[in-house]
Amino acid sequence: MALKIEEDFDDQLSGEPGKTDASTSRWFKRMKKGINTSTSEKKEAPDGLWTKCPQCKYTCTTLDLKENLYVCPKCEYHHRIGSTDYFEILFDDKQYTEFFAGVKSIDYLGFNDLKPYKKRLEEAYYKTGLHDSLTAALGKVNGFELMVCCMDFNFIGGSLGSVMGEKIARAADYCREHKVPLMIISKSGGARMMESAFSLMQLPKTLGKLTLLAEAGVPYISLCTDPTYGGTTASFAMVGDINIGEPGAMIGFAGPRVIRETIKKDLPDGFQSSEFVMNHGFLDLIINRKQLKEKISTLLLLFKH
């Protein structure tokens, strides 16, 4: 499994197509086929597409998969999903308010590798319909108010740049001021290289704000999904009051390829999986997506009463 993941890991980090989230890849295929429907129509339209589980090869309709919260009905494999999916899973009646949507990336450095950063951003906007790799939203989870900052892996690999840092900083400020618990759902290959040292400085920036949140006694929950790497792991993802993993998610500091090239040895089975990270003491629990809402609301209840 590691091999497969690291291929599209590098792809996504460099802003290339790679594997996309289960929910958007479906949309993407429809676009290619010329089925160009609006978002709301798309959701209601019967979806004849089939999805094959990469783990057990079980095939079911994409609609069935969606109804099962993109968890394989046979082997519980958790497909990658996007921020909208998480918001709909977590928030009561799928109702929530997006925050800080106006904060947008700019190419301050004029970074140019095989493609100008500016062009990568434009492609990512077009491909995902998102504002950036992180969306912040406020809503209620079984009645408990919660601010959720959620990453999208198909927006330049969920990379940590200035906008993600700023949105988390503002979310932490909001939560401190309004005494609302904060949850960050990480799904990121690491730092956004095209923002160079500015992306690195989002680590101290976000952590500084989280220390203030802690001082104010407001709970902070970190959910690590597949994948959580690099700058996200070395900052907010690992310092939750509660650290949670999704089953089978890959979580680590250095990517598997880098480690293998450095130590020139094969990596053990299950290395850097949620289960591995929990066994080594860095996650409080692993929660199946189908129980996520219930468990989070239980935690919020325990913090509150």
Added chain:
Amino acid sequence: MPELANRQFLEFEKPVKELYDQIEQLKATSEKNKLDLSDSIKELEDRIVAKKRDITEHLSAWQKVQLSRHPDRPYTLAYINRMCTNFVELHGDRNFKDDKAIVGGFAQLDGETVMIMGQQKGINTKMRQLRNFGMANPEGYRKALRLMKLAEKFNKPVITLVDTPGAFPGIEAEERGQGEAIARNIYEMMQLKVPIICVIIGEGASGGALGIGVGDRVFMMENTWYTVISPESCSSILWRSWDMKEKAADELKLTPDHMLKFRLVDGVIPEPLGGAHWDYNEAAAILKKHLIPVVQQLKKIDPRKRVEERIEKFSRMGFWEENAVNQ
């Protein structure tokens, strides 16, 4: 510091080596034939100064990266030993082991006790392995944090010297929580009640550097770099080739002048002509002269305010535009 005969020269330093070689030849001739060649030697020495200046003034970003990794470059202990008195090295994270890639302890700087620490690279093949090339494992970061907490308890300023190609990417490092260790250090450094001054003295590579790099003041020495990824790795990921490292170094804008202009660091500290590797004593003296007044200045600030300003400083970092959105 290596003797001249044992010095190593980078490609762009070769013209300097040739001049040194010529001086050696003249000296030999002068001795052998009992000739006074001091005027010619003096002229060559002047040319060495001019050449070093010329090289220094025209360094590319990649050449600065190369200088930061110069095999003769002074490392953390070379600075500590020259800047401080009564250095007592303290070992271990009181949990797992003593990571030799990070050194630290109490010392006196200008008669005042400080906690000083940094990544330490090895000075020969054997030591390079022992020091793991300056790549710390989680216990190295946890040792650093233990020492910082010790400094906080006794109200002593913290000075960190950063010089690492990155935190070590290994199986055990992951098992022991490399990411958590770095995150925890940054988190705790944000709230540390004593002044923290950080200096990039060589390589400032990503999270591995930041793990001891959060300060009220962060400085870079002249021939160093600091960013989120090494130019080589950046080249391999974004260009799918190891050959674009020079271009990557340019694009990353990782040199001290850029970092200062971006206000991601607070100052640049000059090095001896040609680079710190030419004169350890002078390099340490320059650094010491810069550090002393900064320690004094930071000590005058109320601890609460100091922490607030530290958080505020890092909160300003980043670039974005803001569009009006209906929310």
